[in-house]
Amino acid sequence: MFKRGAALALAASVTLSACVQTRQFADVQFTPPQGNYKLLVLRPDVSVGSLTTGGMVEPRADWTEQARKNIIAAIRAQQATRGGNVTIIERRNELPGVTADELAEVERLNYAVGQAIVEHKYLGEYLPTKSRRGLDWTLGQDAVRLGQKTGYDYALFLHAEDQVASGGRIALGVLGLAGCFVGFCAPNVGGQEQLDYASLVDLKTGEVVWFNVVQAGSQVPGIKFGELRTPQGAAQMVDRLLGRMKPGYAVRRAQGAR
Amino acid sequence: MKRLFSAALLLSAVSLSACSTVGGDSGYGFSSYSAVNVRRVSVGDDTLTVVAPRPWNRYRTNRFWDVRAVEDWTLNGPVLDGIMFVSGLKNNQAVVYQRRSDDQQVPVFRSDMTPPEITAMIESLFRVRAGALEFRTLGIKPRPFLGTNGFQFDYEHLDGDELWRKGRAVGAVVNGRLYLILYDAARSHYYEAALPDFEAIVASAALRGS
């Protein structure tokens, strides 16, 4: 219970694999939102940088800004096809009736839950009690309260990084782990990479109903995957991540039976 | 605690495989967890037995790094919740593997330790090995355990990932050895969610042969 290794391993795995993959999990009872639903997208975490010949990543302000705009536009366009009302907030204090601290608590729990999902659903550390049970994690009452206070039906957490560590993670690292004294003043390993994940939380129940990871990577600098700074690249990413949202196992089986 | 090490192993294992890393939930293949079913099972050094009210997941131990008296279980993943069993820890042993020369160490157990000393040992465990930056003792009180005078320790801690976690430990020293069941989970939702499991497990605990 003292270990959180998932994100590190996930990130490391990306650097050596040369392909694009997605794999989604859903609650067995999950039905993709349709019709007149209200979706809250919380602080999309987007970073884009360019890779130098030495393997270092150079954060590019213009690219990140471009990618952020593209991704937000792509999410709006994509969700509009389903009939949803989408609100995208960029800062913790932008939600009326919810304090920055309350939102921060939800985000922190979501981060830990996301790690657990990645480690136990994607990285091979399967939990026997959760085998063949779809996605079975929750954010509990904190998320339900968020829904009650804001009137949203779903919250979408989105993380997209193209080669650079995102601001939030850096902050956590510096403060929490205090990287330097631990002996990890180490630079990143080179290689073109893109890592995106998204989770959808039902704010009526608090359950994480759907989770998806996209990773695209190559060992060879110069090979480009879904460049987020182009509208097409961002749309492709959003489509890979959110576009093919599938219902849960129980729902699919019921549909099949009909 | 043992899974601190597994993270490094996991890392090296995963980074060597291309493409297969976004795996499936087949339920097969390598996992460090095995199922704990709803029946009496022995934990740690096998002198302690318990019954869980529903299936849990047991973390497989490693004979090189792990202290034999210690065993970890989880329901939703160790980031979110877990139970640590200490069964029959001997005098002068620590609950984790560590080198004598490590600067920061978890204090070793002594047979004559009082509950405040054992709880201080647990506090250092969280501070030294789990990156707890703030640790609050909520309560230490007497509580019968394994048919003897034991204690209950309630606490909460803020870790490097900005998440508050909360825990409860119930323990006793029997024949000079430490028996302890410790539950630790994210304070938001997860602690309350599996606390009844923990209480049922504690209530079911028995020493082999007694």
Added chain:
Amino acid sequence: MCMRCAEISRRSLLIGGGIAAATLHTGVAQARVRPSEMVPLVGPNYKPTERDEIGLWQEMERVEEEISGSNLLIKDPAITGYLQNLIGDVGGPAAKDFRIYLARVPEFNAMMFPTGFAIVFSGLLLRMRNEAQLAGVIAHEAGHFLRRHIIRSYRDQKRKTDIFAVGSMLAGIGGGAAGAYLGDYVQLAQLGTLLSLFRYSRGMEAEADAMGAKLLENAGYPPVEMANIWQQLIGEQQASARYRGKYRDRGFDLFASHPAPETRMADLRADAAEVTMPGKRYDDRRARYLSTIGPIRQTLLDDQVKLNDPGASQYLIQTLAQDGWNGLLRFYEGEVWRLRNRVHQGDDVRAAQSYAAAVVYPDAPADAWRWHGIFLMKKGRTAEAKAAFTKYLTMSPNAPDAAWVRQMVG
């Protein structure tokens, strides 16, 4: 920039098996930088104009947003305001542009980010003996900003090969797997990009030291206090090793084979001599420091002592006790021995003695009475133990362990 990164990256490299050992030698022969040569390269309201630096700034602005919202910060306005004022005094031309955050991490460290915000770890406040020392660390960090080290270091590293990058990464992982210290694994991958910026050449550290000495002198602090900080740090690390029996057992000391801290200390003394003006009165403003830190000192001590690094903790306590022993310090001395817990070396006896000594002082914390009682009870001095427990309950009737202690009193 990270106050202690030079030492630390060396430690991780040693643990990691010297994969990147060759890099250790870069800059070792760095000559001292003279404070008189150090002029700030940025003025007030500096904003970047070049592409790479603009990108870095934007990234760091988001980092700062996250950090300022973190629940790991100590937000006591008396202390954060004090730190903000200090950087306003020693920040040179950019003094008004800096922001400073205090994180609750029990380690000696401070770091400056490229956009001019700094993080100070709470462990630093436990280790500084006066305001001049704290201002010295802050001046050093300000020096990194004023000399534009982050972007210079970043551009410098871009020219290096990625073999170095991989080597360091492996070294770091090796250190972790070896159990050197394991905090939160998860952030490591994401940290990479940022932390690569924190590794400076010795030359840059020397520049920041020289610049810092000058800033400290200008603000009226005795510049020699910067050298004293390193002397204290060396003392602490030697004590830490000694208490774990490393010095004798292995015959090798990290800092004996790497003279950098000593060299740095010597250079800082030379810097101080150079900038000190004969006849000018300097003030280390010790009283103000102590009264400001006073309210959180017990928390700082507690966070340190419970890491059970007995040598370092004992060194710090004895350093603080140079101003006179009191109940708080005697109590924590007892805690150090109790947690080290080597009975064959008499640690339990020492702990009992320290608790007994602590409760004689009127400022002994309630916890001292409880532990005094526990150690009396273990020796069979039941009546005295009960008296101590009763005193504890009187002082702290709502203590979290009151139920257990009441049972002891019977």
